[in-house]
Amino acid sequence: MEPVEINAGEYYLRAFRNDDRISDVAALVEIHADPSTARYMNRMIISGPPAAEMFIQFMTMGWEKGYRFSWAVCDAVSGDLVAGLIFHNIDRHLSSAEVTCWTHPAHRGKGVLPRALDAALGWVFGPGEMQRIVYKHAVFNTSSQRVPEKCGFTLEGRLRGSDVIDDQHVDELQWSRLATDPVPEQLP
Numbered sequence: 001m002e003p004v005e006i007n008a009g010e011y012y013l014r015a016f017r018n019d020d021r022i023s024d025v026a027a028l029v030e031i032h033a034d035p036s037t038a039r040y041m042n043r044m045i046i047s048g049p050p051a052a053e054m055f056i057q058f059m060t061m062g063w064e065k066g067y068r069f070s071w072a073v074c075d076a077v078s079g080d081l082v083a084g085l086i087f088h089n090i091d092r093h094l095s096s097a098e099v100t101c102w103t104h105p106a107h108r109g110k111g112v113l114p115r116a117l118d119a120a121l122g123w124v125f126g127p128g129e130m131q132r133i134v135y136k137h138a139v140f141n142t143s144s145q146r147v148p149e150k151c152g153f154t155l156e157g158r159l160r161g162s163d164v165i166d167d168q169h170v171d172e173l174q175w176s177r178l179a180t181d182p183v184p185e186q187l188p
Helices: 027-031 037-042 048-066 113-123 142-150
Strands: 006-008 012-015 067-076 081-091 096-103 132-138 154-166 168-178
Touching: 006 113, 012 081, 012 113, 027 037, 027 048, 027 081, 048 067, 067 113, 081 113, 096 113, 113 132, 113 142, 132 142, 132 154, 142 168
Parallel strands: 096 132
Antiparallel strands: 006 012, 012 067, 067 081, 081 096, 132 168, 154 168
16 A cells, blocks of 8 residues: 555645655654653654664555554644654454554644544545544543544543553553544534
8 A cells, every 4th residue: 555645734644754855764863852752652762863764664564565554744834744643553354443643842732633633534534444543641641632532532441551651550541433433523
């Protein structure tokens, strides 16, 4: 499958790239060097350019093989990478996936992820043929909690000790949205 590009108004969703025209390597390293990003995205360590290059190859392969949908969320004017979305754990039989996302520290609190995720869900629930999307976050990560709330996800429950943050087992909240759920009228 070829990567899908999505126009989300002030943001543009495209495949992560590292080629002669566009390279997301430096931005990925910068984003993941942020202590908050590193704390919550501890399963996906992008510690330097080689790791960022490998990440981009991994995301590209996910599109090619149809087992992962991923988007670099970019400012529509400057082209700067401001966030990332990854739909993973795709189960074609159940038509389900889990979404993981992050925002560049300079763009947090501006509503980037809710707008980008809402735009991506339009494709994921349509041509992507998914029926259920899961979103999980640490119980104390209130910034992350605002994303599923704004995007019309339903809180399903608490997953006890399901993640490790700061070398401690922590609980996560699990949210889901179905293709049949109402689309939020207007993102806050």
